[in-house]
Amino acid sequence: GQSLEQPSEVTAVEGAIVQINCTYQTSGFYGLSWYQQHDGGAPTFLSYNGLDGLEETGRFSSFLSRSDSYGYLLLQELQMKDSASYFCAVRDQTGANNLFFGTGTRLTVIP
């Protein structure tokens, strides 16, 4: 089976840096993805790690350690618009689009 654990809620100050952790257990592993979802909106792709290390995309970075079954999403220079839910997701089969999502982390950015 699969399981992904994320903190349920995180609060951070505008302009600060926040890290959202994700630990996973899967029968197979073909990468860890991160998605952002604003209230009432569609999940949107943020980042993907197929190999260990850091991937950087603008203010967002994502890290993966396969040996620790652990990853995180790092958001820098937080803006109010970053308030949203963030989901990590794993794929357990290559070439398949059946993502298994974590329960999500609700990020609230305060002034």
Add this chain to the structure above:
Amino acid sequence: KAGVTQTPRYLIKTRGQQVTLSCSPISGHRSVSWYQQTPGQGLQFLFEYFSETQRNKGNFPGRFSGRQFSNSRSEMNVSTLELGDSALYLCASSLDGAGRGNTIYFGEGSWLTVV
């Protein structure tokens, strides 16, 4: 380039009825997957279609079914609706499901309320 389009956006059904939801993927995308999102269970994978064939299926009862047409458009059907089927149903598309990036694009979803 148009995004993933889902219809209807909102609907209300009565227990025992059936519902059909439609999804038009991004042009050129051949893989379409469906997810159910509820406050209690989060985002759960329903099934994936690729080139009109169901490639993967999640742990949902047989009341949930889907299909994909030759133009990659997809529909999902839920029969004998239960109150617990009230959820946001999301469709997602990608080019072929393989490769780096795992980039799938979600539609805005169909909000289903069962009363």
